[in-house]
Amino acid sequence: MTFRDLSSLSLENLWRTKLRTSLTVLGVMIGIGALVSMVSFGSGIQHNIAREFRELDLFTTIQVLPSELNLEDPLSMDLDAMREASPLDDEVLELIRALPGVMLAYPEISFPALVKLGDAETKTSIRAVPSELGQRKPFSEISFGRFFESDDETSIVVTERLLDDLGIRLTDGAAPSRRARDDTTRQLTMVASGDVIGRTVTIVTSVLDENVLTRAISRTLMPTGRAPFREETVTLDIVGIQSGSMGFSGLGVGGRALIPSGTAERIPRLSFSSIWDLLDSRDGEQEYDSIHVKVGEMGELEAVGDAIEEMGFGTITLADYLDEMKRTFLLMDALLGAVGTVALFVAGLGIVNTMVTSILERTREIGVMKAIGGSESEVRWIFFIEAAIIGSLGGVLGLGLGWAVTRVANVAANAYIRPYGVAPADFFHMPIWLILGAIGFSVVVSLLAGIYPAGRAARVDPVKALRHD
Amino acid sequence: MGLEQALVVSALKKTYTKGTIDIPVLRGVDMHVAEGEFVSITGRSGSGKSTLLNLIGGLDTATSGSIVVHGRELTGMSRTELAVHRRRTVGMVFQSFNLIQSRTALENITLALAFGGHPRPTRRQRAGELLSSVGLGHRLDHTPGELSGGEAQRVAIARALANAPGILLADEPTGNLDSRTSCEIIELLRQLNRKQGITVIMVTHEEDAARSVSHRVLRLLDGVLLGEASGEVSE
Numbered sequence: 110m111t112f113r114d115l116s117s118l119s120l121e122n123l124w125r126t127k128l129r130t131s132l133t134v135l136g137v138m139i140g141i142g143a144l145v146s147m148v149s150f151g152s153g154i155q156h157n158i159a160r161e162f163r164e165l166d167l168f169t170t171i172q173v174l175p176s177e178l179n180l181e182d183p184l185s186m187d188l189d190a191m192r193e194a195s196p197l198d199d200e201v202l203e204l205i206r207a208l209p210g211v212m213l214a215y216p217e218i219s220f221p222a223l224v225k226l227g228d229a230e231t232k233t234s235i236r237a238v239p240s241e242l243g244q245r246k247p248f249s250e251i252s253f254g255r256f257f258e259s260d261d262e263t264s265i266v267v268t269e270r271l272l273d274d275l276g277i278r279l280t281d282g283a284a285p286s287r288r289a290r291d292d293t294t295r296q297l298t299m300v301a302s303g304d305v306i307g308r309t310v311t312i313v314t315s316v317l318d319e320n321v322l323t324r325a326i327s328r329t330l331m332p333t334g335r336a337p338f339r340e341e342t343v344t345l346d347i348v349g350i351q352s353g354s355m356g357f358s359g360l361g362v363g364g365r366a367l368i369p370s371g372t373a374e375r376i377p378r379l380s381f382s383s384i385w386d387l388l389d390s391r392d393g394e395q396e397y398d399s400i401h402v403k404v405g406e407m408g409e410l411e412a413v414g415d416a417i418e419e420m421g422f423g424t425i426t427l428a429d430y431l432d433e434m435k436r437t438f439l440l441m442d443a444l445l446g447a448v449g450t451v452a453l454f455v456a457g458l459g460i461v462n463t464m465v466t467s468i469l470e471r472t473r474e475i476g477v478m479k480a481i482g483g484s485e486s487e488v489r490w491i492f493f494i495e496a497a498i499i500g501s502l503g504g505v506l507g508l509g510l511g512w513a514v515t516r517v518a519n520v521a522a523n524a525y526i527r528p529y530g531v532a533p534a535d536f537f538h539m540p541i542w543l544i545l546g547a548i549g550f551s552v553v554v555s556l557l558a559g560i561y562p563a564g565r566a567a568r569v570d571p572v573k574a575l576r577h578d
Numbered sequence: 579m580g581l582e583q584a585l586v587v588s589a590l591k592k593t594y595t596k597g598t599i600d601i602p603v604l605r606g607v608d609m610h611v612a613e614g615e616f617v618s619i620t621g622r623s624g625s626g627k628s629t630l631l632n633l634i635g636g637l638d639t640a641t642s643g644s645i646v647v648h649g650r651e652l653t654g655m656s657r658t659e660l661a662v663h664r665r666r667t668v669g670m671v672f673q674s675f676n677l678i679q680s681r682t683a684l685e686n687i688t689l690a691l692a693f694g695g696h697p698r699p700t701r702r703q704r705a706g707e708l709l710s711s712v713g714l715g716h717r718l719d720h721t722p723g724e725l726s727g728g729e730a731q732r733v734a735i736a737r738a739l740a741n742a743p744g745i746l747l748a749d750e751p752t753g754n755l756d757s758r759t760s761c762e763i764i765e766l767l768r769q770l771n772r773k774q775g776i777t778v779i780m781v782t783h784e785e786d787a788a789r790s791v792s793h794r795v796l797r798l799l800d801g802v803l804l805g806e807a808s809g810e811v812s813e
């Protein structure tokens with residue numbers, strides 16, 4: 110008997126007991142569907158975070174801090190030692206830039222400012238970055254216009270969120286955030302992005318007025334005293350717009366507007382990132398809270414990081430988190446997978462049950478098949494193939510079911526996150542290994558489930574099976 | 579009737595064991611059947627007739643002794659070899675027909691052809707011819723439930739002949755049929771024997787019918803085959 114004969118016999122048998130077959134297939138389908146959607150969720154989360162880390166260029170980024178940080182136990186850090194640590198100044202910046210493998214190193218500079226555009230104004234945080242960053246993600250992702258071409262341009266790249274705060278909604282921009290949408294009291298002007306590029310914004314910063322400060326300290330209790338600040342004004346041209354939407358991980362470019370680092374140096378300002386600045390800044394030397402370092406390739410990250418740590422500074426790299434994250438993901442995957450596997454295991458028992466029932470019903474038929482020349486192995490194959498058909502059919506349909514479930518869940522999840530201004534993401538990822546693995550797994554489970562019934566069918570004693578009633 | 583031996587059974591013993599109790603059914607059966615012979619076996623119920631036929635058919639294995647069919651020793655064959663024996667060398671017919679209820683007359687026969695390794699494209703045609711040869715050419719697509727006992731037994735005979743075996747083993751083929759239909763079935767077997775030269779070994783309770791159609795009638799008593807009484811053969 111050929112394999113084709115055996116399988117058509119199996120198919121006929123399954124077709125004869127349509128209801129029972131379809132219920133068993135349904136069981137496998139649900140098992141595989143559960144497994145696929147669970148694992149695809151786990152895989153989707155990892156996929157999104159990995160993609161975003163790539164997009165944010167985090168795999169080639171080192172953040173340098175003034176001293177060693179103990180991430181696992183922040184309380185154990187010696188605050189005095191931290192204050193004593195060598196400062197991150199321009200000298201250090203040059204040393205880091207000279208390290209082999211370092212493509213770009215720039216200090217973290219951001220400061221509060223009042224931004225005025227036309228009649229509108231809003232308080233925001235402005236970040237200064239070197240123009241080279243325009244080559245790298247996520248800064249290279251400009252929705253309209255361009256990034257800075259030099260560090261000394263008097264230009265600014267704004268985010269849609271900043272424009273929103275200024276009462277401007279782009280006719281061709283990304284979806285508005287819920288906060289913006291719910292705020293119906295505000296008058297929003299609809300403007301095309303082309304009309305925003307080229308407009309001039311005025312930046313108003315505060316600087317410490319040392320004359321006032323001295324007086325203020327001597328008269329702390331005098332509420333009528335003038336604030337120890339004065340204002341500085343700079344005008345900049347809008348050259349580009351970034352959507353500025355928060356990514357999946359909540360990470361983004363940071364700040365609501367970007368200006369070139371050279372231009373930033375010429376803007377007198379008060380950094381509000383650290384209270385130490387306020388007290389230390391009078392010694393003239395500029396100190397940074399942190400320095401961002403970009404390397405060319407992920408492989409160079411470790412060597413550069415080690416070199417910086419030898420200089421006595423703390424570093425934070427993605428690699429520090431990656432192992433921890435991998436462990437977490439592995440645990441999550443295992444848990445999700447286990448739930449699906451239990452469902453599939455139950456479906457496997459369903460196959461065994463169906464097959465055994467069918468063998469009990471068909472004992473006489475098996476006897477007949479043996480009497481007309483069927484061998485044990487042929488009988489075994491017929492039932493084995495039946496189990497395999499149930500399994501693979503359930504696997505393929507379950508894959509479809511799992512896919513459908515993830516699509517529906519994805520739409521629901523995106524509808525849920527959209528109001529928070531998070532960019533739409535695919536929460537589920539169905540890599541080819543999952544598709545093949547799910548079908549393979551269902552076939553393996555069904556074959557395992559088929560072993561006992563098929564063996565039992567093969568061992569049917571024809572003499573007993575055929576004995577007349 | 580050729581001189582070749584289709585079947586030689588010697589000192590055949592079959593003992594069923596249930597727990598500690600031994601039930602000796604066949605206690606030393608000797609038997610010779612020539613090529614083209616029609617042999618009937620009679621005996622009381624429980625005398626071991628079916629057991630003997632099942633041993634010859636390769637459905638069961640002997641406790642001791644030897645069964646040689648067409649020169650091939652059955653005892654000691656592997657289960658796979660026995661399956662080949664069942665599909666090629668012998669065809670079996672039973673009292674309760676043993677057709678597969680869910681398959682039509684034609685499909686019952688194509689299944690046997692499939693087990694016999696008959697090429698798929700010509701199976702239906704061959705099955706149709708077989709059914710016509712037993713006089714059922716017009717009932718191909720009927721399931722056993724839609725056929726009378728006599729018709730079902732004809733299908734079973736056609737199925738037994740599907741892979742052109744030399745020997746037909748019929749275990750009380752008329753046991754479930756009325757006397758008229760019994761005569762028709764016996765006549766069909768007689769014709770297969772006389773016209774196609776198929777060796778027939780038939781177990782039956784109907785001694786008269788057996789005597790009228792068989793070359794010899796054997797009697798199974800107390801586990802041994804008795805008196806090779808010759809039948810009143812009418813050629």
Ligand SMILES: Nc1ncnc2c1ncn2[C@@H]1O[C@H](COP(=O)(O)OP(=O)(O)OP(=O)(O)O)[C@@H](O)[C@H]1O
Pocket residue numbers: 594595596601603621622623624625626627628629630
């Ligand atoms: N598997 C078995 N275990 C134990 N005893 C068995 C078994 N099969 C058959 N027997 C016994 O063997 C004896 C012969 O049985 P068998 O079916 O061969 O008789 P038979 O001559 O065909 O009877 P009948 O004319 O009623 O068909 C009976 O006594 C039966 O009880």
Ligand SMILES: [Mg+2]
Pocket residue numbers: 627628629749
């Ligand atoms: Mg019997």
